[in-house]
Amino acid sequence: MALEQEFVCPLPSGIHARPASALEEVVRHFSSAVTLFNRRTQRAANGKSILAMVGTDVRMGDSCVFTVSGPDEHEAMAGLRAFLRDKFPHCDAPLTATKTEAATPLSPCLRDAGATIYRGQRVVPGIGRGRVVPFGKFSIPPSLPRHGVTDTEMEWQRLEAALEKLNATYLQRLGRTKHIEAELVKVHQSIARDVDFRTSLREAVITRQRTAAGAIEEAELHFSNLLAASGNEMLRERALDIQDVCLQLLGEIYGEAAKSAEVKLTADAVVVAEALTPGQFLALDRKFLKGLVLARAGGTSHTVILARSFNIPTLAGVTNLSTIQFDHQEIVVDADAGALVTNLTDAARRYYTLEERRITGRRARLGKLAARDAATEDGQRIEIAANISTAGEAAGAFDSGAEGVGLFRTEMLFLDRPTPPDESEQVESYQAVLAAANGRPVVIRTLDVGGDKPLAYLNLPAEENPFLGRRAVRIYPEFEALFRTQIRALVRASANGKLSVMIPMIATVDEARWVKNIVVEEQKKCAAENIAFDPAMSVGAMIEVPAAALAMAALSQELDFFSIGSNDLLQYFMAADRMNTQLATLLNPLQPAFLRLLKLIADAARAQQKEISLCGEMGGQVRFLPLLAGLGLNKISAAAPSVAGLKAELARLNQPKCQQLLEAALNCATADDVSALLEQFSAQVNVPLLETDLVMIDCDATTKAEVIKQAVDRLFVMGRTDDSPAVEDAVWRREATYSTGFGHGFAIPHCQTNAVRFNSLVLLKLKSPVEWNSLDGQPVRVVILLGIRAAKGGNAHMQVLAKLARQIMDDDFRAELERETDPDRLCAVVQKIF
Amino acid sequence: MNFVAVTACPTGIAHTYMAAAQLEKTAKKLGHTIKVETQGAMGIQNELTQAEVDAADAVILATDIAIEQEERFANARKIQVPVQAALKDPEAIFAQAK
Numbered sequence: 001m002a003l004e005q006e007f008v009c010p011l012p013s014g015i016h017a018r019p020a021s022a023l024e025e026v027v028r029h030f031s032s033a034v035t036l037f038n039r040r041t042q043r044a045a046n047g048k049s050i051l052a053m054v055g056t057d058v059r060m061g062d063s064c065v066f067t068v069s070g071p072d073e074h075e076a077m078a079g080l081r082a083f084l085r086d087k088f089p090h091c092d093a094p095l096t097a098t099k100t101e102a103a104t105p106l107s108p109c110l111r112d113a114g115a116t117i118y119r120g121q122r123v124v125p126g127i128g129r130g131r132v133v134p135f136g137k138f139s140i141p142p143s144l145p146r147h148g149v150t151d152t153e154m155e156w157q158r159l160e161a162a163l164e165k166l167n168a169t170y171l172q173r174l175g176r177t178k179h180i181e182a183e184l185v186k187v188h189q190s191i192a193r194d195v196d197f198r199t200s201l202r203e204a205v206i207t208r209q210r211t212a213a214g215a216i217e218e219a220e221l222h223f224s225n226l227l228a229a230s231g232n233e234m235l236r237e238r239a240l241d242i243q244d245v246c247l248q249l250l251g252e253i254y255g256e257a258a259k260s261a262e263v264k265l266t267a268d269a270v271v272v273a274e275a276l277t278p279g280q281f282l283a284l285d286r287k288f289l290k291g292l293v294l295a296r297a298g299g300t301s302h303t304v305i306l307a308r309s310f311n312i313p314t315l316a317g318v319t320n321l322s323t324i325q326f327d328h329q330e331i332v333v334d335a336d337a338g339a340l341v342t343n344l345t346d347a348a349r350r351y352y353t354l355e356e357r358r359i360t361g362r363r364a365r366l367g368k369l370a371a372r373d374a375a376t377e378d379g380q381r382i383e384i385a386a387n388i389s390t391a392g393e394a395a396g397a398f399d400s401g402a403e404g405v406g407l408f409r410t411e412m413l414f415l416d417r418p419t420p421p422d423e424s425e426q427v428e429s430y431q432a433v434l435a436a437a438n439g440r441p442v443v444i445r446t447l448d449v450g451g452d453k454p455l456a457y458l459n460l461p462a463e464e465n466p467f468l469g470r471r472a473v474r475i476y477p478e479f480e481a482l483f484r485t486q487i488r489a490l491v492r493a494s495a496n497g498k499l500s501v502m503i504p505m506i507a508t509v510d511e512a513r514w515v516k517n518i519v520v521e522e523q524k525k526c527a528a529e530n531i532a533f534d535p536a537m538s539v540g541a542m543i544e545v546p547a548a549a550l551a552m553a554a555l556s557q558e559l560d561f562f563s564i565g566s567n568d569l570l571q572y573f574m575a576a577d578r579m580n581t582q583l584a585t586l587l588n589p590l591q592p593a594f595l596r597l598l599k600l601i602a603d604a605a606r607a608q609q610k611e612i613s614l615c616g617e618m619g620g621q622v623r624f625l626p627l628l629a630g631l632g633l634n635k636i637s638a639a640a641p642s643v644a645g646l647k648a649e650l651a652r653l654n655q656p657k658c659q660q661l662l663e664a665a666l667n668c669a670t671a672d673d674v675s676a677l678l679e680q681f682s683a684q685v686n687v688p689l690l691e692t693d694l695v696m697i698d699c700d701a702t703t704k705a706e707v708i709k710q711a712v713d714r715l716f717v718m719g720r721t722d723d724s725p726a727v728e729d730a731v732w733r734r735e736a737t738y739s740t741g742f743g744h745g746f747a748i749p750h751c752q753t754n755a756v757r758f759n760s761l762v763l764l765k766l767k768s769p770v771e772w773n774s775l776d777g778q779p780v781r782v783v784i785l786l787g788i789r790a791a792k793g794g795n796a797h798m799q800v801l802a803k804l805a806r807q808i809m810d811d812d813f814r815a816e817l818e819r820e821t822d823p824d825r826l827c828a829v830v831q832k833i834f
Numbered sequence: 835m836n837f838v839a840v841t842a843c844p845t846g847i848a849h850t851y852m853a854a855a856q857l858e859k860t861a862k863k864l865g866h867t868i869k870v871e872t873q874g875a876m877g878i879q880n881e882l883t884q885a886e887v888d889a890a891d892a893v894i895l896a897t898d899i900a901i902e903q904e905e906r907f908a909n910a911r912k913i914q915v916p917v918q919a920a921l922k923d924p925e926a927i928f929a930q931a932k
Binding site for chain 2: 734737738740742743748750751752775776786788798799801802803805806807808809810
């Protein structure tokens with residue numbers, strides 16, 4: 001017996017995608033059929049389909065009825081009634097504006113270059129230069145007739161056949177594509193198969209005599225508007241996917257005639273578009289695609305995900321983009337600075353030549369460092385590995401100098417798709433990483449999902465506190481088949497390299513035993529089926545639940561290695577939600593109690609002769625490295641871009657000294673005390689103020705701004721800062737009080753900022769004198785830039801700099817600097833006063 | 835003549851010390867004696883005692899920021915100049931003392 005519930009829509013914007021998704025959330029767990037009926041439009045929809053419910057066009061004041069029928073109809077209706085009464089009227093509160101990063105200050109060198117600059121948000125980092133290729137909004141060529149069909153049945157058959165053919169094409173493409181592109185095909189397939197989409201096309205043809213093109217145009221408009229009207233960013237971005245399907249459908253029906261909007265790139269290009277569909281993106285020749293400027297693009301848009309995977313610098317959120325006249329000129333997408341630069345002047349072009357020099361210079365230097373084995377100055381090996389989220393990232397990680405993959409998060413394989421990946425898809429993905437590793441160790445973590453990362457096919461209910469709820473290893477017994485498939489795929493992949501399996505969220509020995517048992521069973525099955533695998537594949541656990549930290553000895557009986565997940569361990573240990581920015585002081589990994597916990601874990605692992613590593617964010621920050629080296633970890637795994645820097649830093653450290661530092665830190669009372677200790681330690685790390693590579697004898701800068709940029713760029717290239725704009729900004733703020741050109745053709749720009757990692761001195765000799773607004777009105781020929789870290793009290797470096805400042809007033813010393821042209825000897829001239 | 839001086843600039847990294855060196859150099863050239871205290875990133879160095887201040891004919895304050903222990907100079911004859919003046923035309927500062 002079906003149950004019914006009447007209601008009047010109280011929502012000012014009606015049931016658009018956001019309220020619809022909230023309703024779907026309530027009913028989807030029940031097996032009963034749920035139908036929404038709108039009396040005004042006389043339309044009914046499946047209550048478990050967001051698109052369908054949106055399609056009933058429920059507006060404010062519409063009288064509607066929900067019908068529930070099935071085995072659990074009473075529970076379902078109770079849930080629905082409670083929702084309609086308590087939450088539904090408030091489920092459409094306007095979303096808070098998406099937080100935009102504060103725009104970083106532009107380099108004065110660029111700001112004063114005379115070009116036109118529009119600010120936007122960085123979506124994919126990088127800098128690209130090319131001619132503007134505008135991309136119009138989605139449109140159907142006007143040459144195609146839209147209405148006036150006489151034989152509507154025939155027209156519908158034509159459209160229906162095209163839909164079938166498109167579905168077949170998608171199936172074929174699924175066999176050929178991989179990873180993100182395959183995901184995309186699945187999304188498009190689900191749209192092409194959507195009952196509502198099909199019905200809307202059919203109605204347009206049969207009842208309104210539209211042509212196929214007319215029907216597609218109407219359907220596109222209808223669904224895109226519905227999705228665009230929703231406050232849900234993810235749904236809004238699905239509108240692009242609908243446009244893609246429509247374009248492909250048109251292609252099926254009209255062939256070449258439908259392709260008038262196609263854009264071909266023939267030279268380096270920056271594509272500027274209100275929005276770009278993923279299909280349109282993939283059709284662009286990536287050899288020439290240097291950058292993207294989109295009016296709208298969120299992090300979840302497929303186009304953005306694709307752009308990221310192909311490293312195309314992308315900028316979004318440029319205000320009034322459609323009103324900018326580009327006229328096919330050459331422009332620069334500077335996603336790093338969040339700037340779109342047009343009307344390029346010579347100065348602006350020079351600026352970007354310098355930017356290129358800066359970036360390639362840093363890369364070349366890191367490349368040299370990356371090739372080294374990671375070890376401390378005294379030869380203590382610590383493997384520096386990379387964290388990755390997709391198989392595609394592996395090759396790049398190894399290029400960055402990673403000595404292994406310390407954490408391959410497999411969630412991306414499972415997220416945002418209607419069904420889980422099957423065994424062969426998983427094997428393929430794991431094998432791809434092992435192939436890129438070429439014998440180096442790879443640690444693959446099994447699925448770590450819970451109520452916060454919804455997987456449609458798991459139907460996990462939302463929880464009050466998902467991070468303390470059913471997630472990771474805790475849900476494996478319930479979804480044993482899913483877990484077994486993953487383990488079997490890992491066992492099979494283990495035949496192809498040095499693979500280890502890591503289990504997230506282990507808290508007890510029982511969990512470890514349960515997992516271990518499944519691994520052994522799957523290995524036995526593979527053996528019975530004559531499938532190759534590595535019987536020595538190790539199985540380990542993330543140490544992220546404090547309980548596990550106190551069960552290391554017992555866990556060691558079951559497991560082969562441990563990896564500290566510092567982010568979760570910290571939030572669980574400090575009982576502080578890591579998403580809550582107001583708890584930042586608690587979430588400081590320098591909290592002495594947390595360091596003591598780390599020490600306990602590392603010591604326990606060593607006592608059991610088990611490998612111990614760390615794969616959280618703490619591992620990626622060079623600042624913490626002395627403490628981690630002091631812990632005696634075997635391995636640190638961090639995001640690939642941090643790897644080379646970690647290796648370089650590690651080579652500067654002395655393990656026994658790091659151990660002493662850690663001992664001292666463990667005795668500290670507060671995180672601030674530890675921080676001060678670290679600061680003091682870093683100051684003693686033997687990084688010289690000046691080295692030959694910080695001397696430039698033929699600087700070609702032509703303006704003060706350019707001189708400062710080039711000097712700061714040297715610091716960036718040499719790894720002495722990771723944030724050139726911040727250092728430049730600090731130098732200019734100092735310059736604003738009064739010019740540092742003190743006369744005699746010399747200038748001594750300087751700043752005190754922790755954006756420099758080590759106290760540094762850059763010495764530039766200019767090819768041609770540069771106006772500096774000096775005390776004696778003369779242009780400058782020699783520039784000494786000082787980048788100093790903020791420190792309390794004096795230290796050895798400050799004494800040296802004070803001496804240098806005094807010395808520079810000496811005529812003979814300046815004459816010597818002017819005379820000397822060899823970088824090594826110049827370096828020596830300065831160093832002899834130290 | 836016998837001078838004492840204090841130099842202090844906003845960041846205390848460069849100009850404080852450059853000005854000190856310039857005042858010392860110029861005093862020597864002009865045949866004066868001078869002791870220069872620096873108040874920079876290193877804190878107070880070459881600190882002036884009250885006796886030294888009292889014995890001086892004049893105090894040169896080449897400072898762009900408030901200095902510490904200013905009370906030492908309460909009864910002294912002060913020549914207040916910006917730090918940059920000590921770099922640009924130091925002789926003019928000494929000339930003021932005449």
